[in-house]
Amino acid sequence: MSEAPESWFDQPLAFTIADRHVRGRLVRLGPALNRIMAAHDYPPVAEKLLAEALVLTVLLGSTLKDERSQLTLQAQTGGGPVELLVCDYRGGELRGYMKFDAERLAGIGPDPSLFALFGEGFLAITFDHALTGERYQGIVPLEGASIGEAAEHYFEQSEQIPSLIRLAARRDPEAGCVAGGLLLQHLPEGEAGRDRLHLRREHPEWEHARTIAATLRDEELTDPATSLETLAWRLYHEDEVRVEPGTMVSRGCRCSxxxxxxxxxxxxxxxxxxxxxxxxxxxxxxxxxxxxxxxxxxxxxxxx
The missing domain is CATH 3.90.1280.10 (HSP33 redox switch-like)
Structure with a gap:
């Protein structure tokens, strides 16, 4: 593991396990997340959904190498109480907003499914690359148990990359709203290029890494007392793990x-x-x- 200062809040941590052809990112949002949430009086269900979407936005956006490039995540309703959820990330600046029908949202219970929130909605993930001026967008149905699972479908369909995404959010008595997430991906390379997706899903190295990552609990992702380096070590202490702290995240509304x-x-x-x-x-x-x-x-x- 790296000897660099440990990452706790608002700083993604990239890690690679070269021997298993696995890369990943961890992030835990706290102060920056609370500054974003303070702009609106979100009920608990809306706060949790938006917090997890903001974590997902950082996990994806922090993969961009140029600070002027932008990642935009947008989830739109197909008849559910959530009408629009939009977040974007650019050079460490993060912002997000959620529009919803408060009365309908209050009637679906404290732990609603993705379908109960959006109906037959869709998730759009857009990468705007500043250096080349190119834009890449993938659109997938909002299917699965969480917005994280919907994003996994995006990587499967648009990027052909086996991925695991874990997201969690909760209220902490001292830290306020805390949310954390993990993005894990398998990138095997052979002499003739990448393997077919269906073969790579069953690759023993990927299955090993994925099975271990799936043991990560929501409480660990959102625990203010545990650094991200510690989480990576807990998961993969049997392997050589290389870590690299990313750009600090801040509330980044660019309005003026x-x-x-x-x-x-x-x-x-x-x-x-x-x-x-x-x-x-x-x-x-x-x-x-x-x-x-x-x-x-x-x-x-x-x-x-």
């Missing part, structure tokens, strides 16, 4: 008057005047941070 003024400047002047109130101000509501940004028409005109 300057940003919105620039966006509104792209609209025709006649449309901008229709949006404005009697005082010549366009109020812009940011769903991510739950703030109203007053944008004066004069400020927009100055950009024309």
């Amino acid at each position: 008057i300057e940003h919105f003024a620039g966006v509104l400047a792209q609209f025709p002047e006649t449309e901008r005047r229709e949006m404005a109130d009697e005082g010549g101000v366009i109020p812009v509501d940011c769903a991510f941070c739950s703030r109203i940004f007053p944008i004066a028409l004069d400020d927009i005109a100055a950009r024309d």
Whole structure:
């Protein structure tokens, strides 16, 4: 294991087990997560779902090598009480928002299934690569017991990579909302390239690594007293594990008057005047941070 300082909150940990052709990531969100949650008064069911989605976003987004690239995760309803869930990650900046029918959500119980939350919805995962300008998007049905299982289906269908995803979230008396997650993937390479997916699923090295990872308990993922390095060691102490701490995660709402003024400047002047109130101000509501940004028409005109 590495001699670097240990990772506890808001910093993903990448690890590789070279002899088994396995790579993984662990993360536990705390302070950054609570700053995101503070923008809205989410009920427990909504808080848990959004917290797990934010963890998944970090696990996937932290794989991007360029800090200007972005990962966006969006789950949309197929008739369930959750109408929209969207999170994105860029260079360590994380944000997320969830829109739902509060009355219907309260009626589905404290531990609802994914179908009860979304109905026949879908999960879209989008990678925007800043260096090349390319965008890759995969869309899969929201199937399985959790949003993590739905993401596993994404990797199986879009990336052809056997993957295991574990997500957990809970309320801690001292740390507030705490959420943790594990992403484990098998990447065997042969002389002729990668094996077929159905063969790799049954590969003994992958089965060994996956079986061990499946023993990880929710309490361990969300335990503030256990470092991520300790979790990796507990799971794979029989193997040589190489770890590398990632970029610290922070609440990253990029909304500002300057940003919105620039966006509104792209609209025709006649449309901008229709949006404005009697005082010549366009109020812009940011769903991510739950703030109203007053944008004066004069400020927009100055950009024309």
